[in-house]
Amino acid sequence: MSGSNSSAPNANANAVPAEPLTLTVHSMPVPDPAVVAQQRSTTRGRLRMLLVLLVCAAPVVASYLSYFVLRPEGRTNYSALILPTRAMPALTLSTLAGQPVDAVGLRGQWLLVAVGPSICDSACEQRLYAQRQLREMLGRERDRLDKLWLVTDGGTPTPALRAGIESPGMQLLRADPAQLAAWLAPEAGQSLEAHLYVVDPMGEWMMRVPVGAEPARVKRDLDRLMRGSASWDKAGR
Secondary structure, three states: OHHHHHHHHHHHHHOOOOOOOOOOOOOOOOOOHHHHHHHHHHHHHHHHHHHHHHHHHHHHHHHHHHHHHOOOOOOOOOOEEEEEEEEOOOOOEEOOOOOEEOHHHHOOOEEEEEEEOOOOOHHHHHHHHHHHHHHHHOHHHHHHEEEEEEEOOOOOOOHHHHHHHHOOOEEEEEEOHHHHHHHOOOOOOOOHHHOEEEEOOOOEEEEEEOOOOOHHHHHHHHHHHHHHOOOOOOOOO
């Protein structure tokens, strides 16, 4: 026991003193006031742009809801309403002579759009006739609706199709079929060429006319659109 007692003090004497614990505090980076101000300005700008877009789109959305969604009991739309609507992409368009056409220039008017090859068969001629008649049936509102025929190949349009250029409110342009297929869509079991498509003045595809449609019933759909948009859409771009 005496040996154990004598060794304990020597062990404590030879122990290495513990070093004091130190903490290193790194200062946080101070944001550059100019960068912060720029970020805040960008955020405010984006919010203002979003508000402007919402204000511009509100009348269009309200007119659709008024006549096709929140409609009185018994009122039905004959044509298929596209919800959500599909914005017109940056289509590659040209005249029959090959001159480029900016797709943005198509906005500002309601459009009744047809799609098809340069060879116009009997079904094509029927769509041409329906397109022309539907515009004329709008009466005094006809100038708010333009007809647009998009040719999907590089061939020379047949006489029946070329004659369509002569009718009022008609444009005949060439378009990329792949771009059109990514924007417009037929009903199940039908081809893209089988329908007429309604595009609003903001360039949004919003309605598809049934194949072999009854003109009087399509006219009622168009009349509703004209009435619903009368407060914000006028004839001419």
